[in-house]
Amino acid sequence: MAAPELIESISARVHEAWVEAKRGRGVESRLSQGGEQLMVPYEDLSEDAKELDRAPVRAVLAAVEAVGAVIVEPPAAAADDPRQAVWDRYPNDAREILRDAVATRCTGRKCQAPVWRGVTAAKGVPTVFDIKPNGEYSGTNHWRTCLDRDRFRR
Numbered sequence: 301m302a303a304p305e306l307i308e309s310i311s312a313r314v315h316e317a318w319v320e321a322k323r324g325r326g327v328e329s330r331l332s333q334g335g336e337q338l339m340v341p342y343e344d345l346s347e348d349a350k351e352l353d354r355a356p357v358r359a360v361l362a363a364v365e366a367v368g369a370v371i372v373e374p375p376a377a378a379a380d381d382p383r384q385a386v387w388d389r390y391p392n393d394a395r396e397i398l399r400d401a402v403a404t405r406c407t408g409r410k411c412q413a414p415v416w417r418g419v420t421a422a423k424g425v426p427t428v429f430d431i432k433p434n435g436e437y438s439g440t441n442h443w444r445t446c447l448d449r450d451r452f453r454r
C-alpha cells in the first residue's frame with residue numbers, strides 16, 4: 301500500500317497538471333457537481349475535491365503494484381530529516397517500526413547495498429534500513445552505513 305504522503309504529493313502534481321492543461325485550452329473555470337471551483341491550487345481544494353484527484357492516483361499506484369513494479373523514492377532532501385527522529389527513537393529494531401517492509405537495493409550510485417524500505421509505524425514516513433546479504437536485519441539504519449551517505453547530508 302502506498303504511503304499517504306506519496307499519494308498526496310502525486311495527487312497535487314496531477315491536479316496542477318490538469319489545471320495547466322485546462323488553461324492551455326482556454327478553460328478558466330471548472331466546477332464540481334457540488335459547485336466548487338476546481339481550478340485552484342491543490343491545497344485550496346476541499347477534501348471532497350482532493351478525493352477526485354486521489355482516487356485515480358490510488359488506482360494507478362495499485363496497478364503499478366499489481367504488475368510488480370516498484371516506485372523508489374529518492375532520499376529526503378530536507379536538511380531536517382524527519383526519519384532521523386525515528387532512528388534516534390528506535391535505533392535497533394526496524395522490525396518493530398516498519399510496516400510492509402520490502403527488500404530492495406540502495407539507489408545510491410556507488411552503494412546499491414541490499415536494504416529494506418518501508419513506512420515507519422511511529423511516524424508514517426518512508427525509511428530505509430540495512431539488511432545483511434542473507435536478508436537478516438543488521439541492526440543499523442542505512443543512513444549510517446550508505447556508501448553514498450553524503451547525499452543524505454544537505
Ligand SMILES: [Zn+2]
Pocket residue numbers: 406407408411412413442445446447448449
Ligand atoms: Zn546506500
